[in-house]
Amino acid sequence: MEWESSSKAMLLGAVTCGLYLHYALWGELLLIQDADNHWIDQAHLASQLRWFYGFSFTSLLLIVGTYLVRQLKGDLVLFEYIASLYFGLSLCYFSYQVGTLSLPVGAVMVGAPVVGFIFFNRAAVMLALFLSMLVQLALSFGAAWQWWPYAPMFHNTQGAMSSASPFVVFHMYFYTLPHMVFLITASYLVLRRWRDREEKVRLLSITDPLTGLFNRRSILVHLDQEQERSRKKGPALSLLMVDLDNFKSINDDRGHEAGDFALIAAADALQKSLRQNDRVGRYGGEEFLIILPGTDLEGAQTIAERCRQQLESTDVILAKGDRIKLTGSFGLVCNEGDVRMGVDEMLRRADRAMYRAKDGGRNQVVVDHMHGAA
Ligand SMILES: Nc1nc2c(ncn2[C@@H]2O[C@H](COP(=O)(O)OP(=O)(O)OP(=O)(O)O)[C@@H](O)[C@H]2O)c(=O)[nH]1
The missing domain is CATH 1.20.200 (Fumarase C; Chain A, domain 2)
Incomplete structure (x- = not known):
């Protein structure tokens, strides 16, 4: 006391x-x-x-x-x-x-x-x-x-x-x-x-103190648990890696505080687009990880697209009416059917797909090519 x-x-x-x-x-x-x-x-x-x-x-x-x-x-x-x-x-x-x-x-x-x-x-x-x-x-x-x-x-x-x-x-x-x-x-x-x-x-x-999402450690714990559940032909599991586009320029042009504000808005937008059992966490600076339990590739693509659109339609309104437009690049990987990756492999592939989304012009969802889609 x-x-x-x-x-x-x-x-x-x-x-x-x-x-x-x-x-x-x-x-x-x-x-x-x-x-x-x-x-x-x-x-x-x-x-x-x-x-x-x-x-x-x-x-x-x-x-x-x-x-x-x-x-x-x-x-x-x-x-x-x-x-x-x-x-x-x-x-x-x-x-x-x-x-x-x-x-x-x-x-x-x-x-x-x-x-x-x-x-x-x-x-x-x-x-x-x-x-x-x-x-x-x-x-x-x-x-x-x-x-x-x-x-x-x-x-x-x-x-x-x-x-x-x-x-x-x-x-x-x-x-x-x-x-x-x-x-x-x-x-x-x-x-x-x-x-x-x-x-x-x-x-x-x-919890991540800025956005209120799961922090990196806890989202990885959730990923471990879901991957364990999906192993051995359990339910499908999809993973999305999201990186906000050109975030550095928000900080550079409007200041770090505006950047923080934009991160909070992005977190809200992602959370709003997810279902009750989905989990979203802040993986790094302007990077987010979304776990979609029991979701096959097709379902995950729909959700990823919904997240992308929600982000795109989010207007971050700053003091004095100044606005920031947000977009994000999404890398998607899915454990389903005979494809059963470990956590590290899923993260690596989601990250690679996300970089391909960046290379392809940003503001898009790219599926890991193990699934034969680009
Ligand atoms: N305001 C704010 N900025 C952050 C935070 N964490 C990371 N950043 C910034 O996010 C920016 C990330 O920049 P980059 O990795 O260069 O990427 P980018 O500008 O988003 O460009 P692309 O990823 O290629 O689209 C850096 O300027 C970091 O300082 C944070 O908690 N708050």
Whole structure:
């Protein structure tokens, strides 16, 4: 996440504050509504409420302090250390109150480090986790050896835990709820962002940035795949190599920007003339490669002619109404019937046919002579 350390620390401070307010509200309600509750130690709960409010208040101080120090010293990774340690250690207090081996403690011990490692400085999370675990172990074993009570918030803890009383079950889920909401929401948002980003990176890696067509690498990958499919008497496969005519003069006369504009227009024109399963990519500067899967020579000639005409009829209109006329030379090769070439051979022949189109006066489609046509 690209947030500043201070912003992350303030977010964690707000989460800790919200948690302790949630617990304080729970305590207040219990004290008001259920004066004779035999599961909870009412006097103990009343005495602990000030701690719940105290932790909420300290969390607010942490937020304000982080904000003020940021104004003076700028962003510091130290903020993340302080916020993570505060979060981990302050929750140890609550875990002691409700039982270190309870459901909410388990949820925090597993969920918080996972989300923490995604959002926060890893060393800060590691340190907070390590120290909190030590405290948790000490609290658990201390209670086991009866140095201090286990879950002092509850009366008759043994009975409550062993019979899973509705009171305890309800309250364990009540404590766990805010953690689950936060941890699951945070994981969901982060994972969704990762997936979006991954998709963007994937698209960038296969797309030519200027024209938005497949780039050279990805159009060649498609060609490999289609050639593999068409091998061994599979469906026919046609390949078109297109080179824009006299492109250098566009750059020389109107400038490189106009040239770029013309390339985009040419890419659009070619794409417009193709079918859904056809693929067009930018092979080089002003050179394009068109893959026509499942297309025999006759069909490919029709499509090539359509592309040529579409290109010819494309007017690139520049600022001030200046116009550029586009044409292209097309080399066509087809794998069909007994003719089954490898990718390199197809590319070589398409390129040669394209040069013959140039030599023949440009703005035309030439079929590789293996097919007996010129
Ligand atoms: N504006 C712009 N020009 C490019 C780009 N890539 C290649 N070019 C230009 O395309 C031109 C290609 O010129 P040549 O290979 O000499 O061919 P041509 O002028 O098209 O002539 P023929 O191919 O023989 O019809 C060069 O001037 C390159 O600089 C690009 O991304 N943007």
